[in-house]
Amino acid sequence: MSSWDIAITIGAVVLGTMATRFTPFLIFSKTSKPPAIIKYLGAVLPAAVMGLLVVYSLKDVTLWTYPHGLPELLAILALVVIHLVKRNMLLSIATGTIVYMLLIQQVFVK
Numbered sequence: 001m002s003s004w005d006i007a008i009t010i011g012a013v014v015l016g017t018m019a020t021r022f023t024p025f026l027i028f029s030k031t032s033k034p035p036a037i038i039k040y041l042g043a044v045l046p047a048a049v050m051g052l053l054v055v056y057s058l059k060d061v062t063l064w065t066y067p068h069g070l071p072e073l074l075a076i077l078a079l080v081v082i083h084l085v086k087r088n089m090l091l092s093i094a095t096g097t098i099v100y101m102l103l104i105q106q107v108f109v110k
Helices: 003-027 036-058 070-086 089-107
Strands: none
16 A cells, blocks of 8 residues: 555544544434433443354354364453452453463464
């Protein structure tokens, strides 16, 4: 890509990000309450997104070949334990990611 193409791409990404960030403030005023569907989606979507990420992360795990899903299982166990102890979502996700990366790069090397 040329410098001009890179600049256009970065500009498009910035505009898209700004549009998605500012649109809710333009649609919903500070004085009115958001519609019930928006409140409902705000309540259920975080859990749905987490479930989707779990399914996506585990979709290619094969239990029949080495390492038989052990890195994934151990990383999930570490994530769950840290979350039950600390109740911090970011710490839990970071712990699971770090444990998984260490396992696949240091322990379960093919």
